[in-house]
Amino acid sequence: MKNKFLLIIGTMLFLVACGSRVATVAPEDIRECNFPDDGRTEAPIWVCSERLDNLKLSAVGNYETTNAGLTFQKQQAMAAARVQIAQVMEVDVTNMVKNFAETTGFGDTETVDRVASNTTKQITSQTLQGSKLYRQAKNPETGTLFVLVGMGDAELDAALNDILTRSFSSAGDAQADWQRIQADKSFDELKEEIKESYPTE
Numbered sequence: 001m002k003n004k005f006l007l008i009i010g011t012m013l014f015l016v017a018c019g020s021r022v023a024t025v026a027p028e029d030i031r032e033c034n035f036p037d038d039g040r041t042e043a044p045i046w047v048c049s050e051r052l053d054n055l056k057l058s059a060v061g062n063y064e065t066t067n068a069g070l071t072f073q074k075q076q077a078m079a080a081a082r083v084q085i086a087q088v089m090e091v092d093v094t095n096m097v098k099n100f101a102e103t104t105g106f107g108d109t110e111t112v113d114r115v116a117s118n119t120t121k122q123i124t125s126q127t128l129q130g131s132k133l134y135r136q137a138k139n140p141e142t143g144t145l146f147v148l149v150g151m152g153d154a155e156l157d158a159a160l161n162d163i164l165t166r167s168f169s170s171a172g173d174a175q176a177d178w179q180r181i182q183a184d185k186s187f188d189e190l191k192e193e194i195k196e197s198y199p200t201e
Contacts, residue, residue: 035139035146037062044137046148052134056198058150059084065143073145078133081149086127093160093194094119097167100190104181106168118167130159156198160191 033048035041046052050060061081063073098116106112132155135148151159164187181187 035142035144037064037139037142037144041139041141043139043146044135046135047137047146050148052148052150054200055134055150055152056156056195056200057085057088057131058134058148059088060146060148062144062146065145070145074133074136074147077136077145077147078149081147082127082131085131085149085151086124089123089127090120092197093123093163096190096194096197097164100186101168104186106181114170115167118170119163122163122166126159126163130155153195153200156195157191160194164191 033043033045035043035047047060051058059081061077061079061084063076063080066073066076094116097119098112100106101112101115106115131149131151133147134150136145138145168181168187
């Protein structure tokens, strides 16, 4: 009877000990984000989320270590991030501009297409000028540099103003329509609608 009692107590202690070991997780094993180039080295959370508070648009770019130096590496990583931002804006903004031009009677079909084409060209230019470097981090294991490039509300507002103004005003045969949409504030409404499609977190 005594041996049976001791066996039960021993079994209970063993189960408690096993349960404790399973529940214990080393702090270094709890990671919210790892650098994607090796998948195991801990990284700042923005590397994975590609977001920062108060930014309307943002993207993460990276570039491998190079003999050309850190400045060149940073430039290439920033260029990669800006390409991503431009691609997002190109789809969203161009479609909204084209829809706006069609619904407001801005010129004929050829003019609408020209405005949409001009918008696409302007987006690349304004993304280069308006976006800024906000964060950078290098993977200590691989040497790959990661950067977060983005636009805050002020930068996006300025970029959209230039993009839309240049796109619509360049439609030479629709100057009367351009003046009309400026006068009735629909131009400003379009800009605000685009900005609202990129909410800050």
